[in-house]
Amino acid sequence: MLKALIFDVDGTLAETEEVHRAAFNAAFADAGLEWQWDRELYGYLLRVTGGKERIAHYIDTVLRKPRNADTNDMIALLHRRKTAIYADMIAAGQIELRPGIMALIDAALSTGVRLAIATTTSRPNVDALLAATLSGRGAPFEVIVAGDEVPAKKPAPDVYLEALKLLGLDARSCLALEDSANGVRSSCAAGIPVLVTKGMYTVSDNFDGAITVLDDLGSLAERAAPSEVGSAILDSVRAHHETANARSIHQFTF
Ligand SMILES: [Mg+2]
Structure with missing residues (x-):
């Protein structure tokens, strides 16, 4: 039985990557650097999770410059500035949740399905996004695990394993949304069934291991009346979850 939904943040709750990219570029300009990340370059850099790691990857593989202790200090300063700029952009309302997300959150809360977040983004980014998009809903996510709070970021399973620990639930009773x-690799490594909604930068990713791949959650409720959208999405998500668990038990048994 589905007991909790565990959400990724960037690209899943909202298409935040374009705001992240603009914030990185603004931080570089503030520092007097002539670095400019266009969409194509950012798509390449997104293979690396974590903002500081992404800047380091850019220096290593695009600029091809050696790094030392000073470089790493500069990366930390740039990332701090970028995080502040990102929070300002989000607070200014430059983002909205993806289709069906709010309806699913409301439906889950009203039926006792618990909500959590497992993300590689840093905690201030999560707080900024939730404050800007969930005002008036209190704190629907009872567990939030962010990238800097565990030893290894995705695709390692750490954020998901920590979320399971804090929820006190086993992997099979949860569903990850990515x-x-x-x-997908991170949630699968933690043993959690995962449903994918393809993001702006991830349409051509390899989603092997996911129980289903959708354009967005709204596609699960196309024929539902407006007041029924949340429950239609949740019913469909539950059905996918049950099918995935039945399949894995079947494979295990025979
Ligand atoms: Mg994501």
């Missing part, structure tokens, strides 16, 4: 190959 938008990227790294996210």
Whole structure:
């Protein structure tokens, strides 16, 4: 039985990557650097999870410059500035939740399905997004595990394993929602069935291991009346979850 939904943040709750990219570029300009990340380059850099790691990857593989202790200090400063700029952009309302997300959250809360977040983004980014998009709903996510709070980021399973521990639930009673190959690998490594909604930067990712791949959650409720959208999405999500668990038990038994 489905007891909890565990959400990725960037690309899953909202298409935040374009805001992240703009915030990185603004932080570089503030620092007097002539670095400019266009969409194509950012798509490449997104293979690496975590903002500081992404800047380091850019220096290593695009600029091809050696890094030392000073470089790593600069990366930390740039990332701090980028995080502040990102929070300002989000607070200014430059983002909205993806289709069906709010309806699913409301339906889950009203039927006792618990909600959690397992993300590689840093905690201030999560807080900024939730404050801007969930005002008036209190704190629907009872567990939030962010990238800097565990030893290894996705595709390692750490964030998901920590979320399971804090929820006190086993992997099979939860469902992960992801938008990227790294996210699918992470949740699968933690043993959690995963449903994918493809993101702007992840349409051509390899989602092997996911129980289903959708354009967005709204596609699960196309024929539902407006007031029934949340329950239609939740019913469909539950059905996918049950099918996935039945399949894995079948494979295990025979
Ligand atoms: Mg994501």
